Structure formats: C-alpha cells, structure tokens
Amino acid sequence: MIYADNAATTPVSDSVLQAMLPYFSKEFGNPSSLYASGRRAKRALESARETVADCLDARPDEIFFTSGGSESDNWAIKMSAKKGKETGKTHLITSEFEHHAVLHSLRSLESGGFTVSALSVHEDGIIRPEELKAALRPETALVTVMTANNEIGTIQPISEIGALCRGAGIPLHTDAVQAAGILPLDVKAMNVDFLSLSAHKFHGPKGVGALYIRKGAGISGLMDGGAQERGLRAGTENVAGIVGLAVALKEACENRKACADRLTAMRDRLIQGALKIPGTRLNGDPVKRLPGNVNLSFEQVEGEALLLLLDQNGICASAGSACTAGSLEPSHVLRAIGLSEPLAHGSLRLTLSCQNTEAEVDEILQILPDVIMRVRSLSSQ
Numbered sequence: 001m002i003y004a005d006n007a008a009t010t011p012v013s014d015s016v017l018q019a020m021l022p023y024f025s026k027e028f029g030n031p032s033s034l035y036a037s038g039r040r041a042k043r044a045l046e047s048a049r050e051t052v053a054d055c056l057d058a059r060p061d062e063i064f065f066t067s068g069g070s071e072s073d074n075w076a077i078k079m080s081a082k083k084g085k086e087t088g089k090t091h092l093i094t095s096e097f098e099h100h101a102v103l104h105s106l107r108s109l110e111s112g113g114f115t116v117s118a119l120s121v122h123e124d125g126i127i128r129p130e131e132l133k134a135a136l137r138p139e140t141a142l143v144t145v146m147t148a149n150n151e152i153g154t155i156q157p158i159s160e161i162g163a164l165c166r167g168a169g170i171p172l173h174t175d176a177v178q179a180a181g182i183l184p185l186d187v188k189a190m191n192v193d194f195l196s197l198s199a200h201k202f203h204g205p206k207g208v209g210a211l212y213i214r215k216g217a218g219i220s221g222l223m224d225g226g227a228q229e230r231g232l233r234a235g236t237e238n239v240a241g242i243v244g245l246a247v248a249l250k251e252a253c254e255n256r257k258a259c260a261d262r263l264t265a266m267r268d269r270l271i272q273g274a275l276k277i278p279g280t281r282l283n284g285d286p287v288k289r290l291p292g293n294v295n296l297s298f299e300q301v302e303g304e305a306l307l308l309l310l311d312q313n314g315i316c317a318s319a320g321s322a323c324t325a326g327s328l329e330p331s332h333v334l335r336a337i338g339l340s341e342p343l344a345h346g347s348l349r350l351t352l353s354c355q356n357t358e359a360e361v362d363e364i365l366q367i368l369p370d371v372i373m374r375v376r377s378l379s380s381q
Ligand SMILES: Cc1ncc(COP(=O)(O)O)c(C=O)c1O
Pocket: 007, 008, 067, 068, 069, 070, 071, 073, 099, 101, 146, 148, 149, 150, 175, 177, 178, 198, 199, 207, 209
C-alpha cells in the first residue's frame, strides 16, 4: 500500500506512541489532582506546553490545548467575534478557500448579525494582501486567513497580511493546521494573534490540537466548565494526546529542513511525471506550495472513479469532491481558483510525508497513466 493522503491524516510515529503510552496506564493521574500522580501528569502537560511554545516562538502561557484544528478555529473566530461585538465591531474577513471549520464558524456568525467579506483567491491559489487592505474597515473584528491550503497546498503571505492587520489594530487568526511541522512557524514574525494547529497532521494522534493566543489578545473561552487551561478551556486534559502532540511537533520541527528538501524533490518529480499525461494540469502555484502537496486535474476524468482505481492498485489519495447530502459537490477550493466544474470533479490530491519514499513516487508514476487511460475509456463508453 502507498499512503499518499497525508493532508487527511498521518500515522502516529513510533517515538510519539512510546511517549504517549505511560499516560494511558501507569501515569493515568488527572492533572488537577493534588497528589503525586496528578502532579506528574500536570508536569507532563506543562512540559508539553513549553515544547509547543518553543516550536512557535511563543510563550508557554500563550498555548492552549484543544481537541484539534476544528475546535481551535471555532474558538479563535467565535470568541474574537464576541469580543468585537462588545465594541460594535461586527465585520469579519476571510478568504473563499478556507477549511469548513473556518467557513462554517463564520456562517453561523452571519446568522447572528455579523457581516463577512470573503477575499477572492487568484488562479495561483494565493490571496493578495492589497485586496485584504482594501477590505479592512474600522468595524472589522477579525481577519482569518489560512497559512497553507489543505487541498492545493498554496502558502499565503501571512506575515504581510499580519503587518497590515497590526497597522490597522485588527487581530489576525491563521489556520496553520496544514503548515504546522512542515513550514517554519514563528508567531512573532507572522504577526498573528491566534494560530490553530492539529497533531494528527504531523504524525501525532487524532483529537488533539492547540490554539496560540497572543498575550494581551484577550478572548474568552469557548467551553464552559472547570478551570483547566487557566480557566479558558474546560474539560479534563487529554494528557496522553497532548504529550504526543508535543513530541510529534518537536520531531517535526527538528527534522523540518531536511524533510522539506526531500519532500520538495519528491513532489516536483511527481508533478513533472504526472504532467506528461495528456490533458493534465497542476492546481495552485508550482513553487509557493507545501513541499508534499500535488494537486492535479485531468480532463475527461471523474475523480471518484479515479480514486477507486487507484485504491485497487494500492494507492491511497483523495479527490477535490466531497459527498454532500448524497450529491457530489465540486471542491469550493478548486472553484475558488477558477476551475470549471468538470475539471474540479476530475481532480486528484496526492500528499506526501517524509515516511514516503522515492520508490513509491516512481510506482505512482508508473500506475497513474494507465489508470487515467482506463477511467477515460470507461467514461467514454
Ligand atoms: C486546514 C485545516 N483546518 C482545520 C482542519 C480540522 O482539523 P481537525 O481534524 O483536527 O479538527 C483541517 C483538517 O483536515 C485542515 O486541513
């Protein structure tokens, strides 16, 4: 089996698993308990917080653990909106191709009286800071723009956007779920106030993430209940998951440069090879994209059929369509960069991690042309 769907999720690495295991059994204490095992769990939690803060150039008291990217996005957006509303700020800015955790959070705020401006995404899959500048208003409560897109991998000019927001006194949230552990993330250089990440995208466990909240950004918590996470995120902490997140992020940060170089070489080899198939295009900028992301569209190809045939050949990948209420909706990301509906339907996302090998890339390139030919001949029958 060749796993080429690392943007969907990644396998937990062995060292991460080993670091987590004691916290399910021997070290099962609740970090809020005052006796020794509770104190040890608390220490593990705080040490994880320091590790995450180090990787982001943040302070430990700016890191809050959550259940993943979706919760972090919901928290930053909804609580910034709540804060804005207190001073009459009811305008929010985003881009058209954010993850649904962002877009649907904004949609629910719209029905509560907020106005949302969605910046258009250019054909290269990158938004333009000058267009963001023009959209800023005195009543803007928050700007939320992702660091890198989950489908086409394009990297956004976050530091520039952040500088514009800072200049206007408007907070900036970035969904860095696809970028964490892969791109260098420095919250100060990025000029961000809030940053979301999720462990399962960088060889950590599922169901655990973090939100960076800049000291002084002052938003309230999303979850009501106990006083965990300095009173801002109620609920007994997922100690094993948080330990796993920190180990995975540390490993990813330590190996980042070498891994990115390897991935870039594999990605470009895959792109060049795939583009030899007639009627193929690459979606998104060829360079300003995540080092492991390949997103292609094939003329006269139905994405679902393509995925099934690839699966039969042992290749796990994904397409730019999501099954919504029984009908296949073309991806909002591919539509946002101007793809026609048929091309959006005929898309394929292959996302590599450093656990992939060059031999696997070669195997994909060997199988892909045949599979495309078969899908085309089936659809023309
Ligand atoms: C860009 C982006 N944001 C948010 C999420 C949601 O993260 P989680 O699965 O941890 O809730 C994902 C997951 O696919 C993502 O790719």
